Structures are given as C-alpha cells and as structure tokens.
Amino acid sequence: MSNVVIDIAAEFTGKKAFKQAETSTDKLSKGVKSLAKTLGLAFGTQQVLAFAKASVKAAADDEKAQKQLALALKNVGLGRDVAASEAFIQKLQSEFGVVDDKLRPAYQALAVATGDTAQSQKLLQIALDISASTGKDLQSVTGAITKAYLGNNTALGKLGVGISKADLKAKSFDEVMNQLSDTFAGAATASANTFQGSMDKLSVASANVQEIIGKGIIDALKGLSEDTTVDDLAKGMEDFALFTADAIRGVGVLLEALKAIPAAVNLPGLKFAMQATGLGILSKIGAAERKKQEAAAARATNGLAHLAELESKYANITLATKKKITAQELKTLKAKQLQLAIDKANLALGKSGDVFDMEKISLAAAERNQAEQLGKVTSQAQLLQITNDLARIQIKQSILALEEAIASKDVAAITAATNKLNADLGILGVLAGQKVKLTEIEKILEGMLPKDLINLANLNEAIRLLGVIGAGTGTGTVTKNATPILGDPNASPVGFPTALTTAEINALLEAGRFVPSGGGGGGNAGSYASSGFPGATKNGSMNVYVNVNAGTVANPEELTTLIQDAVISLNKRGDLLTYAGSL
C-alpha cells in the first residue's frame, strides 16, 4: 500500500550533488596548491611571522608561569621569596638544561607542600638528581616527594629509588631524603655534562631566546602603537614581521655586495658592517631599553617583596582579630541555640501535656458524642437522657477543674471552680427531679489548712471531760459546744451530767443533739433510739441502728463512668493497672 503523504517542499541533495561538491573541492585544492607555488617567495615572510607569533606566545606563557608561581608562593606565605625562587629556577635551568616550564610547577608543588623556601630548593635539587638518574620525569618525582612529605610514602616506593618498604615505614622523611640525596648525589650535574645535557642546554637557551625576542616584540609593539587590543597588536606584528623580513633581505643583499669586495671578506669587517647597518643601531637601542626595563623590573620586584611582607604581617594581625571575634560570636550563637532548644522543648512539653491529658480527651470525646446523639433524638425520653448525660459530663469536667484548682492552691480558682460545680450540680438536680444537697466545699478548704491536732492543752481538756462524764464526780462543767462522746450503748445512763440546767438541755434538744424517740420529732435530726446516747432506751430493750453513709448511690452508667475515671486517673498518675511486661 502506497503511503498517503503530501510533501510540501523538497530539496535535491542526492549523490549527484555530492559528486559536484567533491569535484569543486578538488579543483579548489589544486588551485590553492598552484597559488602556493606561485607565491613561494611569500612563505619567507610567513615564516618570519610565525616565528614572531611563537616568540610572543612563548614570552606570554613564561610571564604567566612566573605570575602563577609568584601567586602560589604568596598564598603560602612565601611572598618575600618570589625573586629568590625565580633566580633559583633560572640557575637550575642554565645549570642542568631543564626548562623553567618544568621547574616552576615542580618548585611550586614543593613550596606549597612544605611552606619553606630552603626545604623546597633542597627537595627540588634531590628531585632533579633522581629524575636524571632514573629517567623518570621531574613532575612524577616531585609529586612522589610531595606526597611523602605529607605522609604518603607509596608513590615514593613505586619510583624504584632503592628504598624498601620497611625503610619507608621506619625512617622519617628527613632520613629518607638524606638517603636519597646520598644515593643520587651529582646525577643531575653528570647528566648535564653529557652530550644530551649539552643539547638540552642549547634547547633551553633557544627557548629563552624565543621568549626574550617575544618579550621584545611585545614591548616594542606596545610602545609603538600605544594600543593594547589584540587585533591592533596582531596587525602590528604582521607589519613588523614584514619589515623585519625586508630588512633581512636587505642585509643579505648588502652582504652579497660586501663579498664582492675582496678586502671586506673577514669577520671583523662583517661585524663592522652589521653594526653599521640600521639593524645594528636598532639592536643597540633595543639592548639599552631592555637593560632599563630589567632594572625597573628588579626595583619593582624588591618593592613588591617588601609589600608582600607587610601584607603578610597585616594579614596575620587581622586573622587573629577575626578569630577572637569569631570565637565570641560562636559563644553567643551557641547560647542562643541552647535557649532556642529549651524553648522548643518547653513548647513540646506543653503540647504533649495537651496531647496526653487522656481524661480531658475522653471527656471532650464523650461531650462531642453526646452532641452528635442530640441531633439524632427521636423522643423526649432520649432527649432527657442525653441532656442528663451532658450534665454529668459537665459535672465531671467541673470536678476535674476543681481538682486542678486545689492542686494549684489558688483560692480564687478553687472558689470559681466550686461555684461552677455547684451550678452544674443544680442543673443535674433539676434534670433528675430530685433535691440536691450540695457538698460543703468550704470544709475541704478548711481541711487543707494544717491542724494542730494534738497538744497538751487539748489532751488535758479531753481527760478532764472524760473524768466528768465517766465518773460523774468531776467538778467541771461541760461546755455547750463540747463534742458528745459515745459510751457503751448498752450501759445505763449513769453519770449523765447533772450540772446542766433545764434551759441548757432544752437548748441542746432544740439544736437537735438529743431527740427523744416517740416524741414525734422525726425529721432530719434522726431517732433518739438510734443515736446511741445513754438512756436512749427506757425499758432496757434498746435497738441499735447503724446508718452507713456511702455517698450517692450511683446508677450503672454513673458507676461505669466512675470506674473509667478512676482508671484514667490512675493511668494519669503513672500507676498503671497492667502488669510489667504486658503490651
């Protein structure tokens, strides 16, 4: 099935197009080659230009390496030794034929690791010896020594320098280095004195020449154009190269002309002729300018070294001050953190108090449940029952509040909680259709006060009253408010106080303390026969009734609530009902 496709636009890029392109490229290549042949003479200028560019690059790289080394030394506190270090590197370079491009990184690594100029120079000297003797490159050897200085001897062992693992473990770094110094002493010097060493020295000199020429070109072009942009500098370089090439060609023509004069074919004459040319004059001017710049650079280096020293001192003082300030700030911060932690802990404790107050939670849940049930009532009886339950929950909450108030020993809070409880009890009483007898909460408050229960005065008074009542021979009188003391209920009322007057006895009777049985009194004062007082029975047959006041007789729901409350209360106090090890 052919596809249903609408090509909106297409472009021809098939094989034919590639062939055309290839042919065109071939033609272009051939054209370029013939052009090159035609312009063969121009390559001389191009080569000069390439050399100039390479020289400038070499000078720039050298300057960059110098600055990097200076910066690294300054960063490790060796800023004052920059000039000395550079001089040491130049000395090694000319002595051993190792280019400074290799020496600088090696020296930098050692200086950063040791932080000591003398130690770095000594180690670099040893590294050069090892490198010359073993054939390993300087970077590897320096890396191994650096690691060994920092405590890692593995790389040094792998260099194959004749140190056993036992020695590496047992000996200190200085001992190992002394051993290496003895082993490889003079290797670098010996190597430099060989033919290869001489070639290396020449190579180093050549590289230095390139750098020097490059630096000269940069200085000259900068001075001429007073423009530091790269484009202008490149243009200047091209112009300079063209000019130089022309000048060299001119010198060649001049020398050819001199050769034609027989007396002029000797070296002094040639030297004279060279000096007489414009190039010789330019060379003299350039040399003078170079010396000036070198002197200025030396002054600048010394000044920079002094400045670096001052900077180092200032930096140390500043660092110490900063450390002090930082320590104080740290202390303050720690104190704040501690306070914050305490605040958080208190907050959490408060929250946990709310969370784990199971009694309150249970009551709130019960209240919520009753409120939900309230919305589902279908009869008056249910409504009354739920209202009763809600009133009981309110009472329970009020009791809890009162307990907390009592625990806090806040009189105002206790009074308020008492009033609330009384009000709730009143509500419940109305709901239950029964008379409510309120508890006298004030007595609880009084009970909280410390009582002096036993003292000598109380004891003496009690003994005296006992004597009066028991023997009937006492001479004292019983006060109105004296507490009645129960005797044997079966005993005859012997010794009843006779000192009481009729009016006093009547007053006592009115106060309900003595109520005769069968007197029709009844009421709240109770029965005389059941009072247990002497003489309660006149005919000897006395019945004794004991009423046990067990508080409110609870219905099953109230009893369940009470048990639940008791369990919750026990749990709250940590007195768990579960045995140890239970889940």
Place this chain on the structure above:
Amino acid sequence: MPVEVRGVIALRKALNAYAPDLAKQLTAEITQSLKVIQKSARGFVPSSAPGGLYNWDRRSATEPKAFNTSGRLRPFPRYDAGLIKRGIVYRTGYGKPNSRGFRSLFRIKNTSAAGMIYEKAGRLNPNGTGESKSNNPNAGARFVQQGPLYGSKKAGQDMRGRVLYRAWAQDEGKQLKAIFDAIDKTDKAFKARIASGAVKGAA
C-alpha cells in the same frame, strides 16, 4: 508535487548552529501552517463508517482476538475514526534522500490503514473491479463509492483524496505561501544578524 527548493537545508543547519532561536521560530511558524492542514483533514474523517458500510465499523466487543492468517497477512482494517484521526500527522524534519536524491522538508501523512483506504478508495476503479467474493455483484463498487474524491490528478501524481488531499486542496495556496514567507523572513533575519556582526563565525 512538492515544491523544489534550494538552500533550505543549509539554512536550517546554519540556524541550528549559529541562531537556534531563529531555527525554533522557523519551525514553529511552519508547524502552525501544517497544523491548519492537519486539523482540517481530521475534520473530514466521518465518525462512523462512510457510505452506509456499517459492517466496516470497528466493534471491539465482537472483534476476534486471534486471526486466521491463511492467505492474508492481517485482518482487513476496521474503520475507526479515532485511529484515523490520530494517524494524520505532520513532520518538519528532513529525512533521507529518496531514490532521485530529493529530501522532503515538510510533510503531512495519513498513516492509518483504514484512513488510507478511506482516503483513496475508488481512485483507480470508481465502479469496482468485480473481484469481490461477495454474493453481491455490486459489493466492490458499493465499497469504493464512499464519497466524492477531492483534489486534482496531474501527470505523474494523483492528488485526489477524501481526507488529507481534500484538506490540502482546500488550503494549499494559503499555507504554502505562509511557509515560504516564514522561510524568507527567517533567511533575511539571519543574514541581517550576520551583517550586524551579532553572529560570530557564520560569515
């Protein structure tokens, strides 16, 4: 017949390399035109099998799970409007050159089997071929006469159809102009950017 253009691939490569924002913009503008065609084509797809061919409709409940492959590679594709609509797609990337060395730059496709049948049925034999095995001698004609064919038939290329070709015949001129205007505009913007030096290395 696609319009033959030159330099668009090179332009898009250059845009991708030096001005990705312009490349994105060009693609978005071309896509906008292609979407118009796509939307229009999807609108020409009937919701149920056309021409009263109700037995061609797909019934997922009665569709056989396995197919007896004797004599045929796969069951005859059922008509499914959703599948056909989903199969109408556009592409903006240039692919491989065809046998004649042309590379398609932008295209719209009707890729589903049922969509292709509905698109092209009756182009070759509007009255059927009589090769149908049905007892109804007019079954072939009945099937291919699903509706009129829109578009034109030119030498070498039949551009008639009921869905995609219909949409293309309807909007061809407008959308082609929009696409090539977009290419021209982007080309000019890119050249202006090069001239102003904002695009380095593109000269």
